Amino acid sequence: MDRFTWSNGLLEMNETLVIQQRGVKLYDGEDKAKLDVGIALLSTHQLIWRDLKNHECCIAIPLSQIIYFEEQAAGIGKSAKIVVHLHASPANKEPGPYQQSKFSYFKLSFKEHGQIEFFRRLTEELSQKRWESTPMSQPIPTATNSQTGRTRAVGIVGIERKIEERRKETEKNISEAFEDLSKLMVKAKEMVELSRSIANKIKDKQGDITEDETIRFKSYLLSMGIANPVTRETHGSGTHYHLQLAKQLGDILLAPLEERGGMMALTEVYCLVNRARGMELLSPEDLVNACKMFESLKQPLRLRIFDSGVMVVQLQSHSEEEMISSALDNVTDKGSLTAEEFAKLLGLSVLLSKERLLLAEKMGHLCRDDSVEGLRFYPNLFNSQA
């Protein structure tokens, strides 16, 4: 076993893998080698053995060192073996698992069978001696060459080989790293499934679980970043929290709404409410969910979404028809208006004034003039004039 050297198990560019076999244990002569069960790999140039559990533990021996080999049949409680007899090690041999050995042969014990094929391939390789015709850039020490010693890889070939080694190493590292990531993804998927099934159970047993517990569990889910499916239902069955919040908002917003002509953009509402609260600020999501409940709570406010997606809170008493006909009057009065001019005229935000003008256009009261000067609205003379 002292003929083996530590190896990285990587094949050279001209080297090909012939066969590999799991479940192989090594014997130093007649003694069991101080190595575990591993994989034996036969290539065109060498015989490699790698520990199954510890991939780093990998040794190799060039085929040229083999004098001859023979089969050893299996017995009771004993696996079949191949006995490999070797030349003496060259003087400049690289270090290996054994410094010295009293034996000049080793055995491969095939615990999971496969010895017949391995034997056949080994015979083939040793008769073909392919390592002689396709020499590697760094010749492996052979017994016959013990005087010349090993030639260092020099020049371009050496550099190329180093680059190739580095590339293989990097590739290995990357695939190992991603192994962990894919394991994490599998775990995360399990977690999501679990929380979803629990949330469903809660939904079904609404009566049995106390509301307090439910709220607590939902907040756990939320903190893990999983939005609770229960709150996604229509505003009719929103959570207790949003109900209370909606009532609160109804009180807070009445006065500001009247001041602003009965309509406020949701963003304005958000700023107003949070500024007033100071601490324990509302999240945008909570605000929207609360506003969606206005109508069902018979509050004097309601949430309204325009075609463009803009959301506003407006007074129930707010009449859009009145607003539009007054907008038409304004525009007719001035001949034409831009959204900015209209906003200034009414003391509204530009966003809301544009929405109103667009609505009037949609209803056919206004038409638009779109030019480099900007977007301007006119009374719809196409309709009114013959």
Next chain:
Amino acid sequence: MSFEWPWQYNFPPFFTLQPNVDTRQKQLAAWCSLALSYCRHHKLYTLDIMEVQESPVFNHKNIDRKLSTEAILIVFEELRKKGNLEWLDKNKTQCLVMWRRPEEWGKLIYQWVSRSAMVNSCNTFPPEFHGLEEWMLIRSLQALQTDGKAEVITMDDGKGVKFF
């Protein structure tokens, strides 16, 4: 007689393609009528898209408004659907404008022919036929033929028409 522009011509929104569907319909109808009457007035039979964009019809310099190429093509498509326009090429760069459709021309020709036949005098073309281009004449005669009121005959030295 100078051309009389319609009220829409001085209304800036006329030059913006209206998003409101009903408003747009009225707008396009006004454009079609304006384009046709302009061509009729100036006896234009063929139009080139590139040139037409700069013509006073679509480019009103006084109010600094012009109709976009996209909108012009939409107007022309309306005209084509009504039978007043025909594209000369696949790329839609040139077209024939029939401010009077072949059927209408056919009717006029037939009326004139009937009149002159009765009067029995030398036939000169009345003013309304001045400038009538040959392709238009041929189409009108074909329309009459379809109607059964005329027949185009090929003779030794060209074509002739027989009226019924």
